[in-house]
């Protein structure tokens with residue numbers, strides 16, 4: 361196919377979309393539109409190695425020269441899209457009309473802010489490299505740190521502050537952290553990791569105010585506590601970036617709603633990554649993920665489907681994410697089925713493998729510091745394994761390794777050691 | 783088709799194994815091993831997907 365492929369959102373999903381388009385032999389024009397001035401960069405390091413004092417460089421995916429000359433992509437950066445007119449097949453970005461034949465929406469998500477804190481210095485969310493630079497500078501100056509929200513990103517920031525020996529308190533409104541992501545019992549297990557490393561976690565405490573004269577000085581909690589703070593990092597979730605699509609006729613409901621092929625239902629328009637809420641055939645339910653792996657894969661699928669709608673392929677996946685805390689790694693594959701969670705290797709408080717059941721199906725696996733395990737369970741879940749098959753597999757692993765979860769650690773650092781291609 | 787692994791990039795995460803077990807396998811030392819160097823025709827689609835989903839871009843297919 362020739363014509364003009366436009367991709368809105370110049371991050372992971374958007375980059376993978378343009379790369380996949382070229383790989384399938386698309387020779388038409390490609391325009392990549394991004395709100396940020398930066399070339400596409402990788403976000404997971406921003407709450408991990410990037411926050412260390414050494415000051416890692418911006419984790420850019422591809423050099424400008426590669427994007428423009430090798431991939432033949434016209435870059436429109438610093439040009440937020442503000443409007444989509446699917447009737448005329450035009451996107452308005454940075455005040456310009458950009459006509460398209462095929463469109464991939466990959467505008468991701470932005471961090472939810474704490475109301476009333478805008479303009480107060482020292483209060484940050486963490487989504488962009490600019491946020492990460494500001495947080496790193498505050499950590500460099502030895503800030504007393506309060507993290508609001510005990511989710512994955514907030515937890516990683518807390519771990520980064522502790523690595524520097526700084527005092528840090530994590531405040532979480534719900535009684536158990538991460539219960540949505542990994543279930544209540546395992547959320548508790550994760551919270552214990554914080555306490556073991558000297559991070560105070562206050563659950564069930566809401567923030568009632570953040571005070572300071574121009575700059576943050578203290579955080580007030582609903583239980584009456586006042587926490588002194590020079591840096592407040594707010595990690596209370598992300599919101600899909602669909603504001604610019606209001607009135608476009610696309611269905612927006614907790615993301616851009618898509619079918620299983622990532623098709624929005626509007627001719628030529630597909631969506632991918634954190635912004636997309638698509639029907640995942642693997643679990644036969646709509647999902648919007650905020651995970652690196654699915655954003656990358658969806659970007660590629662959305663572009664291929666947008667360029668050849670008549671042969672559009674479904675995107676079916678067992679969700680996967682990882683998070684690095686205190687030198688250890690939490691990995692999760694699947695969904696946190698609520699019928700049962702069982703620790704099948706190791707034990708709460710240390711390294712472990714826990715499995716999740718829904719009905720008689722194995723639907724999820726959580727590992728803490730057992731990196732060689734998680735993908736084997738992901739494979740089982742992909743193949744629709746029953747609960748008893750999952751348990752039998754775990755028993756076999758225990759037998760083979762004599763319960764030694766060390767087996768397989770060592771060289772297997774997983775995606776956190778992802779090398780950045782130049 | 784043959785599978786080519788760039789050992790300087792592979793970290794042994796095993797995303798490939800979860801997509802195409804029996805072709806890729808992470809062993810007990812955390813190293814990813816190829817169980818077959820050439821891809822059987824009926825598994826090509828699966829292996830292509832595994833190649834595409836390696837987060838480290840460590841896999842390639844060659845004729």
Ligand SMILES: Cc1cc2nc3c(=O)[nH]c(=O)nc-3n(C[C@H](O)[C@H](O)[C@H](O)COP(=O)(O)OP(=O)(O)OC[C@H]3O[C@@H](n4cnc5c(N)ncnc54)[C@H](O)[C@@H]3O)c2cc1C
Pocket residue numbers: 368369370371372373374393394395396402403404405406407439440441442466467468469470486487488513601604632633634635649650651652653655680681682683684
């Ligand atoms: C600090 C941090 C740590 C993370 N750690 C992990 C991890 O350990 N493991 C994991 O699996 N996942 C992790 N994630 C999640 C992962 O990074 C995301 O799932 C991934 O970045 C999603 O990619 P995306 O391209 O869909 O969206 P995004 O990366 O959000 O990119 C969307 C892009 O679109 C741009 N945009 C928005 N609106 C417009 C507009 N109107 N016009 C033009 N451009 C627009 C944005 O500026 C942005 O650059 C982390 C995320 C963050 C922020």
Ligand code: SF4
Pocket residue numbers: 787791792793794795796797798799806814835836837838839840841
């Ligand atoms: S997915 Fe990639 S990095 Fe992971 S084991 Fe397979 S080839 Fe190696």
